[in-house]
Amino acid sequence: MPNRLSGSFPVSLHFATVQIAAGAAFAVLAVAFAAVFVLVALKSRADIPYEQVQTVGYWLRKRWLAVLTVVIVCGVGMSLFDLPYSGGAATGMTVVKVTGGQFFWSLVPDRVTAGTRVRFDVTSVDVNHGFGIYDPRGRFIGSVQAMPGYHNKLDLTLDDAGRYVIRCMEFCGLDHASMESFFTVTPR
Amino acid sequence: MAAVDAAVLHARAVGSVPVPRAAERRVGVLFVATGIAVFAVMGLFGLVMRLTQATVLHVSPAWFYRLMTVHGAGMLTGALLAMMGALWFVLRETVPLHLRRALACYVFILVGAVCVIVSVLVGGFAAGWTFLTPLPFHPAGQWSTWATAVFLAGLLLVGVGFFVFCADVLASTTTTYGGLARTLGIPYLRGRDDSPPPPQAIAAAVVSIDGLLASAVGATIILALLGRTYDTGVKLDPLWAKNLTYFFGHETANLIMYLAAGVVYVLVPRYAGRPWKTTKPVVAAWLATLVLLVSAYSHHLYMDFVQPQWAEIVSTISSSLATLPVAVVTIYTGTMLVWGSRYRWTLASTFLYLGFAGWAIGGTGAVLDSVIPLNFRFHNTDWVVAHFHTYLLLTVIFWAFAFLAHVLEREAGRTAPHAATAAAAGAMVLGGYGLTGTWFVAGALGIPRRYAVQPPGTTGYSLAGSIFAMIFALGFLVLLVQFVSLARSAFGEARYVTVPLKDSWTGGRYLARRRRESEAEAPLPRLEGPYRLPLASPAQLAAALAATVVSLAAFFPQVVDASETSTRYTHLDNAGIFFFGAVLGLLLGSLPAVSRGLGDHSSLGLAAVVAAPPLMMLTMVPSIYAHFEPHPAVYAYYLAHNALLGLLTGLGATRLGLVTGRIAIVLSIGMALMFAGTAGG
Numbered sequence: 001m002p003n004r005l006s007g008s009f010p011v012s013l014h015f016a017t018v019q020i021a022a023g024a025a026f027a028v029l030a031v032a033f034a035a036v037f038v039l040v041a042l043k044s045r046a047d048i049p050y051e052q053v054q055t056v057g058y059w060l061r062k063r064w065l066a067v068l069t070v071v072i073v074c075g076v077g078m079s080l081f082d083l084p085y086s087g088g089a090a091t092g093m094t095v096v097k098v099t100g101g102q103f104f105w106s107l108v109p110d111r112v113t114a115g116t117r118v119r120f121d122v123t124s125v126d127v128n129h130g131f132g133i134y135d136p137r138g139r140f141i142g143s144v145q146a147m148p149g150y151h152n153k154l155d156l157t158l159d160d161a162g163r164y165v166i167r168c169m170e171f172c173g174l175d176h177a178s179m180e181s182f183f184t185v186t187p188r
Numbered sequence: 189m190a191a192v193d194a195a196v197l198h199a200r201a202v203g204s205v206p207v208p209r210a211a212e213r214r215v216g217v218l219f220v221a222t223g224i225a226v227f228a229v230m231g232l233f234g235l236v237m238r239l240t241q242a243t244v245l246h247v248s249p250a251w252f253y254r255l256m257t258v259h260g261a262g263m264l265t266g267a268l269l270a271m272m273g274a275l276w277f278v279l280r281e282t283v284p285l286h287l288r289r290a291l292a293c294y295v296f297i298l299v300g301a302v303c304v305i306v307s308v309l310v311g312g313f314a315a316g317w318t319f320l321t322p323l324p325f326h327p328a329g330q331w332s333t334w335a336t337a338v339f340l341a342g343l344l345l346v347g348v349g350f351f352v353f354c355a356d357v358l359a360s361t362t363t364t365y366g367g368l369a370r371t372l373g374i375p376y377l378r379g380r381d382d383s384p385p386p387p388q389a390i391a392a393a394v395v396s397i398d399g400l401l402a403s404a405v406g407a408t409i410i411l412a413l414l415g416r417t418y419d420t421g422v423k424l425d426p427l428w429a430k431n432l433t434y435f436f437g438h439e440t441a442n443l444i445m446y447l448a449a450g451v452v453y454v455l456v457p458r459y460a461g462r463p464w465k466t467t468k469p470v471v472a473a474w475l476a477t478l479v480l481l482v483s484a485y486s487h488h489l490y491m492d493f494v495q496p497q498w499a500e501i502v503s504t505i506s507s508s509l510a511t512l513p514v515a516v517v518t519i520y521t522g523t524m525l526v527w528g529s530r531y532r533w534t535l536a537s538t539f540l541y542l543g544f545a546g547w548a549i550g551g552t553g554a555v556l557d558s559v560i561p562l563n564f565r566f567h568n569t570d571w572v573v574a575h576f577h578t579y580l581l582l583t584v585i586f587w588a589f590a591f592l593a594h595v596l597e598r599e600a601g602r603t604a605p606h607a608a609t610a611a612a613a614g615a616m617v618l619g620g621y622g623l624t625g626t627w628f629v630a631g632a633l634g635i636p637r638r639y640a641v642q643p644p645g646t647t648g649y650s651l652a653g654s655i656f657a658m659i660f661a662l663g664f665l666v667l668l669v670q671f672v673s674l675a676r677s678a679f680g681e682a683r684y685v686t687v688p689l690k691d692s693w694t695g696g697r698y699l700a701r702r703r704r705e706s707e708a709e710a711p712l713p714r715l716e717g718p719y720r721l722p723l724a725s726p727a728q729l730a731a732a733l734a735a736t737v738v739s740l741a742a743f744f745p746q747v748v749d750a751s752e753t754s755t756r757y758t759h760l761d762n763a764g765i766f767f768f769g770a771v772l773g774l775l776l777g778s779l780p781a782v783s784r785g786l787g788d789h790s791s792l793g794l795a796a797v798v799a800a801p802p803l804m805m806l807t808m809v810p811s812i813y814a815h816f817e818p819h820p821a822v823y824a825y826y827l828a829h830n831a832l833l834g835l836l837t838g839l840g841a842t843r844l845g846l847v848t849g850r851i852a853i854v855l856s857i858g859m860a861l862m863f864a865g866t867a868g869g
Contacts, residue, residue: 018562019565030549036523043528046528048528069512076505128321128430148426174328176638
């Protein structure tokens with residue numbers, strides 16, 4: 001099976017992306033948790049009365065619960081103001097009809113001008129596909145599912161001129177990895 | 189056993205740890221060893237896939253996706269089997285679970301696994317273990333319909349095995365601890381009871397309720413797809429199908445973790461010498477988990493923008509809140525038990541402890557992925573592969589190792605050498621976190637998952653991942669050698685005992701090996717009386733009678749004729765007829781006189797509940813009932829057959845006790861309704 005993938009792909013870190021910020025936050029948390037587990041393991045050989053451990057442990061647990069609750073409430077609360085779901089009419093938008101099929105993408109039109117607000121109207125003619133879009137620098141900027149019988153609408157403002165790569169983000173069969181297309185954003 | 193335990197357990201725990209009965213030992217070891225064997229084979233398939241992505245091996249995409257399908261299905265089945273066996277082992281110390289039902293689960297799951305393997309390796313089925321509709325019916329020339337049918341039948345059997353397990357656990361646990369509320373610790377939480385059940389019983393009850401639900405939902409979508417294999421007229425709604433599939437898949441994968449939690453509640457105290465008691469936070473955590481587990485699945489549909497937005501918001505809240513019970517109760521308490529305890533570090537206790545870290549770190553990656561704006565940029569990238577491998581490989585599989593090591597070390601009367609434990613654990617931690625680390629980095633860079641051929645410039649992550657996977661495999665080999673060595677010692681210990689003797693001729697003292705006399709086992713705890721009937725009071729019986737009378741409407745010619753305007757309405761009417769039979773069965777079986785006549789045949793009841801609803805759904809396809817519709821008498825027989833299957837389900841449910849019986853009847857009716865929603869046309 002020849003490799004038909006031809007789009008450029010990130011081999012260097014793009015610190016500006018949300019993913020990298022989330023990845024960095026995750027790495028910090030993972031190292032912190034690992035450090036706690038190492039500390040507990042080192043302390044495991046000590047002989048401390050359990051009543052003493054419970055006194056401090058339960059005091060600390062209440063704070064741990066409070067911190068986690070605050071982080072979750074704030075994090076999830078703020079995320080609800082940044083949902084990717086489109087709403088309302090496509091007034092002022094360029095509607096791009098996207099159709100996925102084994103193993104192709106059809107985008108009509110397949111080019112817009114930079115800064116255009118685009119509504120991708122995504123569906124499929126056969127199985128579930130995932131419409132994943134990568135900007136000209138190879139950054140994954142979002143995805144939406146292409147489902148037969150349904151139209152998922154994704155609104156994006158494409159500011160960077162260049163060639164955007166479309167990849168399938170839902171396993172769809174034999175040539176899933178080769179299901180690639182392009183979308184062009186021309187300079188203003 | 190106390191003398192033997194002194195060599196492997198914490199000094200404070202020796203004497204208080206029950207000696208496992210032969211049945212528990214055999215079931216536990218059989219399930220967990222089988223699970224680990226499945227893990228080993230599927231892990232090898234995983235390594236082949238990663239080496240292919242690294243372009244070191246050149247497996248064709250056709251075979252890559254077959255391996256991917258069997259790897260996913262096999263790993264989940266193996267891990268599920270292992271944790272079912274481990275929980276059965278620890279729960280049966282206090283709850284009289286049925287041995288034959290455990291063995292039936294094992295057979296169902298094993299036959300199911302064989303079906304999956306045959307469909308993939310012989311039939312070429314490669315639609316992924318999630319079998320997302322309608323991909324199984326668009327094979328791109330790669331597999332035949334029979335392969336799809338065999339794969340689905342295999343998954344159905346795995347689901348049946350899990351259903352039987354959950355039904356037995358729930359019925360026996362709620363009977364032992366005096367009803368559902370008391371088993372869940374609700375009176376204790378409200379200050380009305382000072383002797384709550386142990387935490388593993390609460391965990392088992394929660395897992396079995398959600399497990400019954402997951403199995404029923406899974407069976408519904410699988411049966412709808414099976415119907416599609418022999419009737420192309422069956423139209424499946426992709427959004428409905430996706431909801432049901434991900435509910436089943438998400439629940440099952442998650443429940444493995446929570447089954448495992450019930451096991452560590454029992455095992456960690458044996459090495460820390462401190463009890464893991466039921467406290468109010470434990471009860472609150474498990475009650476929250478009961479709800480959060482079932483309301484979180486929709487995060488798999490975040491990128492399906494046609495999914496109702498409220499469902500996505502409920503899911504993001506539930507997915508994040510699910511962190512609290514795990515992080516604040518289970519993992520936190522685990523570390524409290526270990527802190528300053530003079531923890532007894534053995535092969536078993538090392539992997540027990542390491543498993544907590546996997547859950548904390550992998551769970552963090554999962555929670556980030558459950559935030560909608562982040563999921564928008566992580567969905568189906570390698571980030572997903574990273575977080576679920578972290579908590580399945582480095583928690584569940586570690587706890588499977590820990591369980592087997594626990595049984596073998598106790599039986600052998602010795603621990604594995606510390607150097608071997610350190611080598612195995614060190615290699616697996618380095619290899620495991622290295623492997624998942626490469627996926628985390630790849631996911632942050634937006635590399636898609638499930639690609640047989642990696643995008644240009646990204647094969648380095650696969651190569652690094654492959655090297656780490658091989659380091660993990662080396663650690664696993666060291667562990668296997670220890671398991672074999674411990675098993676040989678355990679075999680000797682089980683049969684022989686070393687006794688000091690004095691030679692009568694020379695007066696010299698020496699040690700001799702004598703055949704061990706079998707020791708009497710602790711009797712299995714008895715259930716307090718037979719299971720209670722699902723409908724006990726006159727008001728409940730009257731309500732069931734009213735529901736039966738009302739549901740007679742499904743037989744009215746006007747309703748039947750009107751329902752024929754669409755396949756979905758026809759199926760809804762059939763669901764109504766099934767409902768009539770089921771409620772009638774529940775009513776009749778709950779009448780004391782009838783109940784006495786039916787006797788205490790809970791296994792037969794369970795068989796009826798498992799078999800009758802699927803039979804109804806398998807015959808509820810247009811190509812079957814369309815032949816009957818022109819012939820009123822024949823069609824009447826068909827409708828009566830649906831009512832009869834409902835009746836059998838209702839009668840069967842009455843043999844399963846108050847809690848399990850009620851849940852079973854609700855689920856069976858729910859299955860019929862969900863089937864109607866999914867398989868319309």
